[in-house]
Every structure is written in structure tokens, then in C-alpha cells.
Amino acid sequence: MKKRVCVIGAGPSGIAAVKNIREEGVDVVAYDANQDVGGNWIFNEKSSHSSVFETTHIISSKTLSQYEDFPFDSSVADYPSHQELYTYFQSYAKLFDLYRSIKFNTMVQHCKRIDASKWEVTIKQNGIERTEEFTDLVVCNGHHWKPKQPTYPGVFNGEIIHSHQFKKAAPFAGKKVLVIGGGNSACDVAVETSRISKKTSISWRRGYRIVPKFIFGKPSDVFASKIAFIPTAIRNSLSGLIAKLIVGPNRFYGLPKVTHKMGATHPTLNSELLYKIRHGKVHPKGDIHHFDGAKVHFKDGSSEEFDTIIACTGYVLSHPFFDQKFIDYSSGPVPLYLKMFHEAYENLYFIGMFQPLGCIWPGAEQQSKLAALALTGKWKRPKNMKVLCKREVTHPHIKQIDSSRHTITVDFHRFLKDLKKQISMKRKNSP
Ligand SMILES: Cc1cc2nc3c(=O)[nH]c(=O)nc-3n(C[C@H](O)[C@H](O)[C@H](O)COP(=O)(O)OP(=O)(O)OC[C@H]3O[C@@H](n4cnc5c(N)ncnc54)[C@H](O)[C@@H]3O)c2cc1C
Numbered sequence: 001m002k003k004r005v006c007v008i009g010a011g012p013s014g015i016a017a018v019k020n021i022r023e024e025g026v027d028v029v030a031y032d033a034n035q036d037v038g039g040n041w042i043f044n045e046k047s048s049h050s051s052v053f054e055t056t057h058i059i060s061s062k063t064l065s066q067y068e069d070f071p072f073d074s075s076v077a078d079y080p081s082h083q084e085l086y087t088y089f090q091s092y093a094k095l096f097d098l099y100r101s102i103k104f105n106t107m108v109q110h111c112k113r114i115d116a117s118k119w120e121v122t123i124k125q126n127g128i129e130r131t132e133e134f135t136d137l138v139v140c141n142g143h144h145w146k147p148k149q150p151t152y153p154g155v156f157n158g159e160i161i162h163s164h165q166f167k168k169a170a171p172f173a174g175k176k177v178l179v180i181g182g183g184n185s186a187c188d189v190a191v192e193t194s195r196i197s198k199k200t201s202i203s204w205r206r207g208y209r210i211v212p213k214f215i216f217g218k219p220s221d222v223f224a225s226k227i228a229f230i231p232t233a234i235r236n237s238l239s240g241l242i243a244k245l246i247v248g249p250n251r252f253y254g255l256p257k258v259t260h261k262m263g264a265t266h267p268t269l270n271s272e273l274l275y276k277i278r279h280g281k282v283h284p285k286g287d288i289h290h291f292d293g294a295k296v297h298f299k300d301g302s303s304e305e306f307d308t309i310i311a312c313t314g315y316v317l318s319h320p321f322f323d324q325k326f327i328d329y330s331s332g333p334v335p336l337y338l339k340m341f342h343e344a345y346e347n348l349y350f351i352g353m354f355q356p357l358g359c360i361w362p363g364a365e366q367q368s369k370l371a372a373l374a375l376t377g378k379w380k381r382p383k384n385m386k387v388l389c390k391r392e393v394t395h396p397h398i399k400q401i402d403s404s405r406h407t408i409t410v411d412f413h414r415f416l417k418d419l420k421k422q423i424s425m426k427r428k429n430s431p
């Protein structure tokens with residue numbers, strides 16, 4: 001039967017999927033609600049799918065943040081800005097003539113799996129709904145767009161926003177701002193608001209290791225990749241030790257002690273936060289106990305008034321186009337082999353739905369290549385798929401702390417290696 005594949009999303013993962021599936025001679029159509037490729041990296045002042053803000057620069061360096069089929073131009077910064085990335089994704093789409101396979105301003109509303117070779121996909125285009133049929137579905141809808149909102153006892157009568165709505169620091173000029181979280185969003189946002197706010201504080205519910213963006217003059221991930229051959233646990237301990245030697249213990253900054261190993265939380269890379277703290281521009285606070293009007297009460301017994309709270313508390317995995325009883329990974333676990341193959345639904349693929357300790361799209365590119373081989377029958381699904389899917393949950397690459405944000409973590413280098421092994425093995429076996 002002739003394959004006709006639907007890709008949901010034309011972000012960094014979706015365009016890699018379209019390119020690689022098409023290169024295997026398979027008919028593919030991608031739908032994207034946005035007006036261009038780039039996904040999260042299309043900066044938009046209005047609330048949209050995009051979650052980057054005016055000053056966002058990526059946290060993985062360009063060397064380890066490129067498709068193997070399309071290296072960055074040498075003029076691009078070590079840590080590209082969102083504008084540079086947007087241009088990069090547009091250039092990739094132009095070079096490989098992907099625009100003709102992508103329908104923009106098109107929202108995928110609902111996907112119904114009829115059987116092993118049929119999907120009914122309902123789309124909305126120009127206000128009109130219609131249903132199309134496909135043999136296979138490739139999900140690339142991203143996992144950093146649906147805010148995870150924290151809740152606390154009491155009522156805060158100031159402004160509360162999520163980092164997804166944070167676009168630039170200007171609206172916070174002269175305000176007393178409390179940023180919640182210890183991830184990359186929180187640290188970036190606190191640094192930005194501290195430049196113009198009356199006061200910026202940052203609330204952490206545990207200690208985090210802040211990794212500088214450069215180690216011995218090299219981007220940190222490039223430095224770490226030199227020891228990628230070492231087993232993950234030993235490598236992480238070594239990297240943690242080096243980071244601590246460079247920045248010193250958290251108590252020097254009034255921040256909670258780090259009680260977990262490197263990699264046990266998604267890494268926070270920031271070269272400005274600690275500097276801002278020691279310049280009295282960002283004020284560390286502990287976890288929040290409750291709200292009372294304009295006052296925030298902290299668990300250490302202190303309290304303070306704020307004008308605005310920016311909750312940088314992460315994102316929820318969401319696939320609103322599936323019936324909840326069909327697929328719901330919003331609170332984990334995510335039992336998908338190589339974070340892409342479902343144990344039972346052979347004509348369903350996920351691409352980019354993993355959280356590396358590094359950049360997403362090099363892994364999405366390899367997943368796309370493997371999906372293309374699976375679609376053409378050159379790669380055969382293992383017979384023990386059920387066991388392999390279960391293993392993804394019981395044997396994660398890295399043992400992490402129990403937090404809802406850690407359901408899809410992979411080790412960047414090991415994940416690429418595992419995918420490439422499947423790709424090369426099956427190519428050799430193919431007719
Ligand atoms: C502030 C910020 C900084 C980040 N920094 C990094 C970083 O340094 N390194 C890194 O690797 N990652 C980073 N990320 C994660 C980011 O999500 C990835 O870089 C990357 O954008 C993932 O690509 P994607 O294509 O999988 O998803 P997305 O970029 O989210 O793209 C998904 C696409 O699917 C479309 N879509 C979704 N649902 C539908 C639907 N129902 N119908 C039609 N279209 C739909 C969207 O419009 C979008 O274009 C960051 C995220 C944020 C928020």
C-alpha cells in the first residue's frame with residue numbers, strides 16, 4: 001500500500017522529519033499552526049506557540065546544536081540567538097525544498113487511528129475544518145509550549161504570569177519581581193528583569209548546580225563532549241566537580257546546597273545569574289509557603305511584598321489532538337522505544353519528544369532517519385517491542401530526582417549513538 005504520511009508540526013523536529021522521510025521517497029505532508037518553520041524559535045511578542053523571549057540564546061553550543069546534514073555558518077555565535085536559529089531553520093527548509101510539503105496556518109484538531117494503515121486527521125485551515133486520510137502519523141508538536149502552573153495556598157493579588165508569557169523585561173521596569181524556579185527559564189528571566197526592576201528575587205525549592213556557559217574558554221558542552229566516551233555516571237560526577245571548582249559552592253551565593261548529582265536534574269546553564277546575585281541585583285529566596293494579598297510568605301518564615309510573580313515552572317507534555325484515553329503522557333511515564341516507537345501502534349511515531357542534556361534537534365534528526373527507514377520497511381521493528389518500551393521507563397540513561405519534568409530525559413551522546421546504531425545496522429540488512 002502506498003504510504004501517505006502526516007507530520008504534525010514544522011518546528012526543528014518536524015522539518016527534519018519531512019526532509020528525511022521525503023528523501024526515502026515517501027509522500028509526506030506537514031501541518032503547522034504557525035506561519036513559518038522554527039517552532040519555539042519564532043520570537044513573537046504576543047502569546048503564541050513560541051516560548052523564547054527577546055534575549056534568548058540557546059544553552060547548547062552551535063557545534064552540538066546542528067543537523068549533521070546542515071552545519072551552521074561560521075559567522076554564527078558560539079551560543080546562537082533565537083534570531084540566528086530562526087534563520088538557520090528557514091535556510092534548512094529552503095535548501096532542502098521543504099516548504100512545498102508544509103501547510104502553514106493549519107491546526108491539527110484531532111487524530112483518530114482507524115487501523116494499522118489508516119489515520120483520520122481533522123485539520124482546521126482558514127476557519128474551515130476538514131478530514132484527511134493518512135497511512136502514518138508523525139508527531140512533532142513540541143513539549144515546551146503548555147505551561148505547568150504552580151499552586152500555593154492563599155491568594156496573591158499582584159500579577160502572576162508563566163515564563164511562556166514572558167517576552168521581554170521592559171514591562172517589569174521599577175517593579176518588585178519574584179521569579180519561581182531553578183531551571184534555564186527562571187535563571188534567564190531573573191537576570192533579564194534584574195537589569196531594570198526595582199528588585200528581583202528568585203525562589204528555589206531545592207539547590208541547583210549552575211553550570212557556566214564556558215569552561216576553560218570552551219563552550220561547556222564542547223568541553224564535556226571530550227569525555228563523552230566515559231560512562232554517563234562517571235562523566236556526570238566529573239563534570240559536576242569541574243563546575244563546582246569553577247563557581248564554588250552555592251552557599252557563597254546564599255543559594256540552597258546542591259544535594260543531587262550532576263545530571264540528576266536537567267542542567268541549568270547560566271553565566272550571569274551568580275554574578276547578578278553577588279552584585280546584589282538578584283536576591284535568592286527559598287520555597288514559597290503561601291500568598292496573602294501582595295505578600296509572599298516563604299517556608300523559612302520570611303515574607304515580602306511583590307508586584308509580579310513570574311512562574312518559570314516548566315511545561316507539560318500535551319497531545320490535545322488525541323483522545324485522552326488513547327494517549328496521555330502529561331504526567332508520565334512515557335513508554336516509547338527510543339522515545340519514538342509505540343509498543344502497539346506501528347503507524348505512529350514521535351519525534352523530538354525527549355529531553356537531552358544537550359540540544360534536541362540532532363536527536364530528532366536521527367529519529368527522523370530511523371522513522372524514514374521504518375516507513376519504507378528497511379528497518380524492522382524488534383519483536384520484543386513491548387519489553388523495550390517498558391525498559392525505557394525502568395532503565396533511564398540517567399537516574400534523576402523525582403520531579404514531573406524528568407519523564408523523557410536522555411543522555412545526548414548515548415541517545416545519538418543508540419539511534420545511529422539502529423540506522424546503520426538495518427541499512428546493512430536491507431535488500
Ligand atoms: C526559552 C526556551 C529555550 C530553549 N532552549 C533550548 C536549547 O537551548 N536547546 C534545545 O535543544 N532546546 C531548547 N528549548 C526547547 C525547544 O522546544 C527546542 O529547542 C525545539 O524548539 C524543539 O523543536 P520541536 O520541533 O520538537 O518543537 P517546537 O519548537 O515546539 O515546534 C513544534 C511545532 O508544532 C506546531 N504544532 C504544535 N501543535 C500543533 C497542532 N496541533 N497543529 C499544527 N501544528 C502544531 C507548532 O506550531 C510548532 O511550530 C528551549 C525552549 C524554550 C521555551
Ligand SMILES: NC(=O)c1ccc[n+]([C@@H]2O[C@H](COP(=O)([O-])OP(=O)(O)OC[C@H]3O[C@@H](n4cnc5c(N)ncnc54)[C@H](OP(=O)(O)O)[C@@H]3O)[C@@H](O)[C@H]2O)c1
Nearest residue numbers: 057058059150181182183184185186205312313314403405
Ligand atoms: N536559554 C535557553 O536556551 C533556555 C532558556 C529557557 C529554557 N530552556 C529550556 O527549556 C526547557 C524548559 O525549561 P524551564 O526552565 O522552563 O522548565 P524546567 O526545566 O522544567 O524547570 C522548572 C523549574 O521550576 C521548578 N518548579 C516546578 N514546579 C514548581 C513548583 N510548584 N514550585 C516551585 N518550583 C517549581 C522546578 O523544580 P524541580 O527541580 O523540583 O522540578 C524547576 O526548577 C528546558 O529544556 C530548558 O533547557 C532553555
